[in-house]
Amino acid sequence: MTAPAPQKTVNIRALAARCCYSVIEQGRSLGEELPKQQDKVAIKDKGLLQEICYGVLRYLPELEHDVRGLMQKPLTGKQRVFHFLLLVGVYQIKYMRIPDHAAVSETVAATGALKNRHMKSLINGVLRNYVRASQDKNTDSKAELLSDAIKYNHPGWFIKKVQLAYPDNWQQILSANQQKPPMWLRANQQHHSSESYQALLSKAEITVHSVEPLTQAIELKRPCDVSKLPGFSQGWVSVQDGAAQQAARLLACEPGDVVLDCCAAPGGKTCHILELTPNISAMTAIDIEASRLLRVEENLARLGLSANVIAADAANADTWFQGQLFDRILLDAPCSGTGVIRRHPDIKWLRKATDIDALVLLQQQILKETWSLLKPGGTLLYATCSILPEENSEQITHFIDNNTDARLLSIDNTAAKENDAIGWQLLPGVSNMDGFYYAKLLKIKT
Template identity: 70%
Template sequence: MAANIRALAAKCAYSVIDQGRSLGDELPKQIAKIDIKDKGLLQEICYGVLRYLPELENEVQQLIQKPLKGKQRVFHFLMLVGIYQLKYMRIPDHAAVSETVEAANALKSRHLGGLINGVLRNYQRKVEKQTDDTKQPELSDPVKYSHPGWFIKKIKVAYPDQWQNILIANQERPPMWLRVNKQHNSPENYIEQLKNVAVDFDYIDPKSQAIKLTQAVGVDKLPGFALGHVSIQDGAAQQAAILLECEPNDNVLDCCAAPGGKTCHILESTPDIASMTAIDIDENRLVRVNENLERLQLKAKVITGDAASQDWWDGTLYDKILLDVPCSATGVIRRHPDIKWLRKADDIEKLAELQSQILKNIWSLLKPGGTLLYATCSILPEENSTQVQHFIENNNDVDLIPITENESDIGWQILPNEHSMDGFYYAKLVKKEQ
């Protein structure tokens, strides 16, 4: 019997929220159980439930007498799956309800199927009764914006004039960006190839020449993808190779490199560097680095290594270092909505401490006169400008190179959806000559 899509979506959400597993790990397991034609539907439901979790929880809370607990928790998530379809998807209501109820049977509970049917029918009746004049209850910020309270508080403090825009941007669907391999083609020529296969684009970043597509397409639709002529990489991440400004004969280190997009971009941009070393602490994630290098026909020394130690280092100083430190990933929530629920308030201080250790350690591997580009996909100052400011104040051999037009800025903070990019941070540091 074919797997029930709604049942798998409920299991996936349960694994993330109740068991703390990442969507990136869980979703592929569920996709493996279904026909490839149903992959998009399963992804849409899983991402949607996690994107709007507090809002959906609030709806369910009003429609049941007591919450489901223990072994019944997966059926709670099935209710969220049902309401998400009714509220946000174009599936006919009768199909959304019947398929979700059928999912309860697939999960071995006809009794709870009746409860789920009642909840979804009551939700439909509630919506039908609402008019433009219906007074809506005042919602808390976590329910209104579908973000955890601790995160909203931090964003309000850091960005008092922009916090609402940031939270709204995190709820949007991320665009698809392309990076053209300039060893094969110019962005201008590649755009002509896109036109020939009717793939539309609507923006080219003036700094990196990253191309933003009007809508996402499968990689099989991208001319030359299998041959390494183009890669998928967000516009913000494509700034790294440009800012690092590698030169011929440079000895380059990409630290915390997986999955290898920035490593490959540096090699594409400056093929005549002396050497490229890519390290990451996670051996499994380095598989992706090697796959990307192979597809793009590029070469790098790939090492499993902890950036907080020097056990992996051969003693040769680097001219250029890209240091993309472990972070909260709060700038890429629109791509990974599970981050909102997996990340906890006390994680930030621990991450900032780890970042400080890594920055201090990796700085010692940089030649005098060399450049280190500090990077995160976070929007929290503790991990970004405050971290870099503290490092500058505690080391007398650091020059901060301005990136933005405002020279008083400590680095460059890109906010979510700014120029349609992910949230990202860069600080360019040069080691003073002895």
């Protein structure tokens, strides 16, 4: 019997450099690029690759500042990927528990995997100089002279928007974006209450850190692979942030309701609604990207749920609407994603200031279109994972001012008073949840 061929050694740092290069230089999503690179490594190395990629993107301006001070001129053209290899090396030295000598040697070795061994001496020299500089106790970092973009590791345009919207706590918001996100679970109420599922977690030696009181969402002390969660493949539990789990509670569907989940992919909220109210009359889930609806179908199948899943443009109901108005509509609107940066640090670099105005116009168009599909007396829940007022409270204020049949409801389902806040803005890190916005609108019967 022929022995299996030895597995080719893969350099994790080279893959990380390629991944970060693809995101920053080519504008590709980390969520798409990282799995491509992870497919090339052993299971035990997937976490290390993810840690390095996420870390470089979290601290990009700071790392680039560190490297810039050690280079005579920047790397460009075909050598540009080696700029990201240097960032990978500095991140390991600065933020990981990998010994400095190992971080340097493994990063230098990546030059071979990136097919340019001529860069070996440059990478080696820069990283060793950085190690020496970081060990020099007398080095004055002159942090007070650094720009806010470097100090806070966010693009300048975004920092200015956050400062304007949240003058008293903008630093805390930026700091929360830099933290590693927790893992939240949603117990499927068709199988287990949150309390009984916590008992299963305890038996599996998985520690619960906290339970969100409004939804009973479960926060784990540390993330784990879903395969270790009791009954995951049987649909007993799902992974969903505590802020996102508020949607089904706030929509408050009732038996017999006809429900629309608009912009539904990947389907977490669709499934949560069905778990809480299995006796609704019908659930329709639409999303403009057919490829993303595959995730919705997978989640429904795993949980043993059913919905009418349609690839459709929410801004153009004529192409898909069948004529039956809805009692409840969840509009999880396309947005900047600025509330979930801690989960997706590439958002900071892929999103541009000019994107916001275009998103606001798209949100207005979708909100207007979906409102026309709501029954008089029905409820629409507007949601985003943004923290920018122009996408949230200002958007809803504009809508109410231009629609006399729209009334804002407070979170306890009663008509909002004039002095109530416009919707509910959750900020990143508060109760260790993501940044989210909700506004609940009642369509007045005329």
